[in-house]
Amino acid sequence: MTTITGYHAHVYFDADTVDQARALCAAARDALPIEMGRVHEKCVGPHPMWSCQLSFDNDAFGDVMAWLVLNRDGLIIFCHPMTGEDLEDHRDRAIWMGACLSLDLSIF
Numbered sequence: 001m002t003t004i005t006g007y008h009a010h011v012y013f014d015a016d017t018v019d020q021a022r023a024l025c026a027a028a029r030d031a032l033p034i035e036m037g038r039v040h041e042k043c044v045g046p047h048p049m050w051s052c053q054l055s056f057d058n059d060a061f062g063d064v065m066a067w068l069v070l071n072r073d074g075l076i077i078f079c080h081p082m083t084g085e086d087l088e089d090h091r092d093r094a095i096w097m098g099a100c101l102s103l104d105l106s107i108f
Contacts, residue, residue: 004081006057009068012049012076012101015041021075025052032067033060046090046103049076065095072097 013021022039029036037053044051056064068077076098080089087108094100 002083002085004058004083006055006082007061007064007079008082009054009056009064009077009079010047010051011054011072012047012051012078014050017075018050020073021050021052024071024073024075025054027071028054028064028067032064033057034064046105046107047078048101048103051078068097074098076101078103 011021011025018039018041025036025039028034034054034056037055039050039052040047041050043049054064065079068079076096078101079095079097081093083089083093087105090103090108091105
């Protein structure tokens with residue numbers, strides 16, 4: 001069985017919602033046991049929009065996901081487990097809040 005070592009939630013935004021995303025990610029960082037990554041105002045990795053990564057442990061999954069569901073205010077959030085199987089984690093094990101977007105999986 002594959003082991004999940006943690007999760008990433010990627011908050012997606014654009015030029016019109018960058019301030020909203022910054023505020024959401026900072027509030028999540030302050031309220032939850034997560035690490036907030038950089039706010040990327042460009043597409044990075046497989047992500048089709050600007051994004052900010054929130055990293056958290058398995059034990060925090062329920063609390064983080066519930067908080068994001070209640071506070072995302074229309075922003076798209078892409079969440080995936082970290083198992084060491086990057087392609088499968090991003091393609092087959094994804095959890096979307098809002099619209100499902102196409103990732104650039106060619107990098108895996």
